[in-house]
Amino acid sequence: MAQVTLNALRKIYPNGYEAVKPASFTIEKGEFVVLVGPSGCGKSTMLRLIAGLEDITDGVLHIGERVVNSIDPADRDIAMVFQNYALYPHMTVRKNIGYGLKNRKIAKDIIHQKVEEAAHLLNLTDYLDRKPSQLSGGQRQRVAMGRAIVRDPLLFLFDEPLSNLDAKLRNQMRIEIKALQRRLGVTSVYVTHDQVEAMTMADRIIVMNGGQIEQIGTPSEVYHFPASTFVASFMGAPAMNLLDASVEQGAVVLGGQTIAALAGHGPVTVGIRPEDIVPDAHGDHAIEVTLIEELGAHRILHAIWAGQPVMVSVAKDVVAAVGPLRVAIKAAALSFFDPRTGRRL
Amino acid sequence: MMRREWIYAWLLVLPAFVFLITFTHLPAVEALVNSVWTTAKGRRPSMFVGLGNYQKMLQDPIFIKAMINSGLYAALTVPTSIALALAMALLVHRPFKGVAAMRMAYFTPTVLPLVAVANIWLFFYAPGFGLIDQIRQFFGFASANYAGQPDTALYSVAVVTIWKEAGFFMIFFLAALQTVPETLREAAAIEGCSKWTFFRRVTLPLIMPTTLFVSVNAVINAFRLVDHVFVMTKGGPDNASMLLLYYIFETGFRYWDTAYAAALTVVLILILSLAGLGQFYAADKRVHYK
Ligand SMILES: Nc1ncnc2c1ncn2[C@@H]1O[C@H](COP(=O)(O)OP(=O)(O)OP(=O)(O)O)[C@@H](O)[C@H]1O
Ligand SMILES: [Mg+2]
Numbered sequence A: 001m002a003q004v005t006l007n008a009l010r011k012i013y014p015n016g017y018e019a020v021k022p023a024s025f026t027i028e029k030g031e032f033v034v035l036v037g038p039s040g041c042g043k044s045t046m047l048r049l050i051a052g053l054e055d056i057t058d059g060v061l062h063i064g065e066r067v068v069n070s071i072d073p074a075d076r077d078i079a080m081v082f083q084n085y086a087l088y089p090h091m092t093v094r095k096n097i098g099y100g101l102k103n104r105k106i107a108k109d110i111i112h113q114k115v116e117e118a119a120h121l122l123n124l125t126d127y128l129d130r131k132p133s134q135l136s137g138g139q140r141q142r143v144a145m146g147r148a149i150v151r152d153p154l155l156f157l158f159d160e161p162l163s164n165l166d167a168k169l170r171n172q173m174r175i176e177i178k179a180l181q182r183r184l185g186v187t188s189v190y191v192t193h194d195q196v197e198a199m200t201m202a203d204r205i206i207v208m209n210g211g212q213i214e215q216i217g218t219p220s221e222v223y224h225f226p227a228s229t230f231v232a233s234f235m236g237a238p239a240m241n242l243l244d245a246s247v248e249q250g251a252v253v254l255g256g257q258t259i260a261a262l263a264g265h266g267p268v269t270v271g272i273r274p275e276d277i278v279p280d281a282h283g284d285h286a287i288e289v290t291l292i293e294e295l296g297a298h299r300i301l302h303a304i305w306a307g308q309p310v311m312v313s314v315a316k317d318v319v320a321a322v323g324p325l326r327v328a329i330k331a332a333a334l335s336f337f338d339p340r341t342g343r344r345l
Numbered sequence B: 001m002m003r004r005e006w007i008y009a010w011l012l013v014l015p016a017f018v019f020l021i022t023f024t025h026l027p028a029v030e031a032l033v034n035s036v037w038t039t040a041k042g043r044r045p046s047m048f049v050g051l052g053n054y055q056k057m058l059q060d061p062i063f064i065k066a067m068i069n070s071g072l073y074a075a076l077t078v079p080t081s082i083a084l085a086l087a088m089a090l091l092v093h094r095p096f097k098g099v100a101a102m103r104m105a106y107f108t109p110t111v112l113p114l115v116a117v118a119n120i121w122l123f124f125y126a127p128g129f130g131l132i133d134q135i136r137q138f139f140g141f142a143s144a145n146y147a148g149q150p151d152t153a154l155y156s157v158a159v160v161t162i163w164k165e166a167g168f169f170m171i172f173f174l175a176a177l178q179t180v181p182e183t184l185r186e187a188a189a190i191e192g193c194s195k196w197t198f199f200r201r202v203t204l205p206l207i208m209p210t211t212l213f214v215s216v217n218a219v220i221n222a223f224r225l226v227d228h229v230f231v232m233t234k235g236g237p238d239n240a241s242m243l244l245l246y247y248i249f250e251t252g253f254r255y256w257d258t259a260y261a262a263a264l265t266v267v268l269i270l271i272l273s274l275a276g277l278g279q280f281y282a283a284d285k286r287v288h289y290k
Helices: A043-051 A093-103 A108-121 A137-150 A167-184 A195-201 A219-224 A229-234 B002-034 B052-058 B061-092 B099-111 B114-125 B131-138 B153-178 B182-190 B195-206 B208-224 B227-232 B244-254 B258-284
Strands: A004-012 A018-027 A032-036 A058-063 A078-081 A155-159 A187-192 A204-209 A212-217 A241-248 A251-254 A257-261 A266-272 A277-279 A285-294 A298-305 A308-315 A323-329 A335-337
Touching (some): A004 A043, A043 A058, A043 A155, A043 A187, A078 A137, A093 A108, A093 A137, A108 A137, A137 A167, A195 A219, A204 A219, A204 A229, A212 A219, A212 A229, A229 A266, A229 A335, A241 A308, A251 A266, A277 A308, A285 A308, B002 B258, B052 B061, B052 B258, B061 B099, B061 B208, B061 B244, B114 B131, B153 B227, B182 B195, B195 B208, B244 B258
Parallel strands (some): A032 A187, A078 A155, A155 A187
Antiparallel strands (some): A004 A018, A004 A058, A266 A335, A298 A308
C-alpha cells in the first residue's frame, strides 16, 4: 500500500501530441481513485505513465517514498489489469497467475500456495488447469485480477477492465473488484469511460477532458458540484440540464422569471439535475412535456422550458402526461457556470 | 437440388483435379510401378525384378553418398535458415527509420531465381578474383576454391540455400510476430519478465505454429531445391555435393536408367512424407493453436 503523488506530470507523444497536460494530485494510501473521461482524453496515457509503460515527458512521480520517473515498470512494485486481460494464451490459469512470482524467483511451494489462495478468493479453484481460451469473459477477468493480487503490490492499476463484459456481468464484477480492493486495502487507480462505474466504485473521481483534469472530488462532490459544464454533462445519466439564462440585478432570470439570486451581470449557464425539477401543481414554472421515456423505476420527461430542451426525472408513481406541466425547482441544487469558459461560478 | 450442387462442385474442381491426377498422382503411381521393373534396353525388354532396384541401392556407393549428403545438407540448412529468418524478423518487426528498406534487403534473395543466386555465389566463391578470395587475400590467406573442393563443396551449396531461404521464411515470422499482442509484452514487463525470458516463454510458444509450418517447408526444400547444384558443382567434385534429387536426375536423364531413377524417386517421396508427418506429430504436443 502506498501513497502516489503526481507533480506536474506531463506527456507529449513523439508525434508532438500533448496527451496529458501537466497534472498534479495525490492518491492516498488505500484509496480507490477512478480516472474518468471520454474516449481519447488521456486516461490510459495517465495510467501508463504511472505504470512506467510510457516515458514521462515532464514532472515528478512518486510511488510510496520513491521517485519512480526512471524506474522500470518491473521495479515499481505495481500490478496492472488490462482491458483485454493480456493473459498468456499458452499457459494455464495457474501459470498465468503465478508468472509474476516465478519471474521474481520465488520458491515453487510459496507460488503454489499464493496461487491457491488467490484462486480461492476469486472462485477460480476449479479452473486452475484450464487455458484462458477455455474460460468465459468474466473468468478471464478474474484470472487477470488474480495475477494482480498474488503479487501483493503497492499499487493496482486498472485500464477499463470491465469494458469487454456484458452489462450484467459488468455490474457484478464492479462490486467484486470494489469489495476485493476494500479487503486488500491496496491503493488503486481505475480507468473507465463509464461514469456509472466511476460513481459507484470511486473513493475519489478524477474527471479528464482533452488531456486536462477538469475536477477531482468524491462522487458526491463531482455529481452535485460539477466544476465545469463538461463535468456537469459528462457525469450522471441523464446528464445535468444546462440552460442559458441571464443575471439581472442580482437575480438569475430564465424565461422572464427569477429562479435564484446571484451576484453579477450578464449571461449565465444554469445547471439543474433532472431530479431537481419536480412536478408541482403549485410550482412557479411552466414547461411543455413533449415525450415520456419509461425506465421502470423512474421516467424521463423530455420537455421545453423557456424555449430550451430540459429533462425531468420523476419516480414511477408520479403521474405525467404529454402537455403543459407546472414544476418547482430545488434552488439549492442549482449550479451556475460562466458561459464563456464553462467554469463554475 | 442437391444433385445439381454436387455436379457444380465437381465441375468446379474438375480442371484442378485433372491436372493434379495427370501430373502428380499418375506419375507417382507410375514411378512406383516402374521401380519394380528393369529399364528396357535395345534388345532386352523390361522385366519384373521386385525389390531388385532397391537392393541395388544398398550396394550403390553414390546413392549412399547422396543420402549422407542430403541428410547433412538438411541438417545444415533447415535449422540455420529458420534461426536466421527468426533473427531477421525480430530485428525488423518493429517500426524504425528505414525499416522498409531493411525488410526489402532481407527479402531480395527470395525473389531472385535460384539459378541467378547460384551464379552470384559462383562469383563470390571464384578462386583468385571472387569476393571471398579477395577478402582472404586482403588478410593474407591463401586462395581457396570453396565450391570446387570435395571437403567444402557441400557447405558452399548449403550456404547458398540458407542465404536464399532465410528471407522467405522471415516473412512468415514477421506475420507471426505481429499477432503477439503488445499488451502481453507490457503485462510481462510489469511482471518483471526480461526480454529474453519473454521471447523464450511467450513469443516462441505463440509463434510455434509458424515455426512448424516453416520447418516442414524447409525440410521439403532441402530435398527439393537443387537448381544451384546444376550451376555450381553438378554434384561434384567426386560426388562431394551429390544430393538425392540431383542423383535421381543424373540416373534418369544422363544414364537413362529410368527404372532405377523411379526407385530412387520412391525413396525420396518416402523420406519427405515421413519428415513431414514426423514433424507434425512431434510438434503437436508443443504447439499452441489459438
Ligand atoms: N503512441 C501515441 N502516439 C501519439 N498519440 C497517441 C499515442 N497514444 C495515444 N495517443 C493519443 O493520445 C490521446 C489520449 O490517448 P489515451 O489512449 O490516453 O486515451 P483514453 O482516454 O485512454 O481513451 P479511450 O477511452 O479511448 O481508451 C488520444 O488522442 C490518442 O490519439
Ligand atoms: Mg484507454
